[in-house]
Amino acid sequence: xxxxxxxxxxxxxxxxxxxxxxxxxxxxxxxxxxxxxxxxxxxxxxxxxxxxxxxxxxxxxxxxxxxxxxx
Numbered sequence: 001x002x003x004x005x006x007x008x009x010x011x012x013x014x015x016x017x018x019x020x021x022x023x024x025x026x027x028x029x030x031x032x033x034x035x036x037x038x039x040x041x042x043x044x045x046x047x048x049x050x051x052x053x054x055x056x057x058x059x060x061x062x063x064x065x066x067x068x069x070x071x
Contacts, residue, residue: 007061008039017056017063031056 009017014035018028027050034048035058047057056066 006042006044008042009035009058009061009063013058013061013063017058017066020056020063020066021054027052027054 014032018031023031030050031048034046038046038058044061045059047055049055054066057064
């Protein structure tokens, strides 16, 4: 079953997450770096919190959303 095995965030899903909101180049680089770290550590569920307080969240390789105010 899909959710019983680990799935990394692939390039397509990362692009979808980055295109979901107009992030600046610094924010895009930060999110990409954090996703790479999570993939390397085989982290299934994680949230990337930007210095601005915004975040993007992934569950088992799928972008599930984000929040502008970091709540």
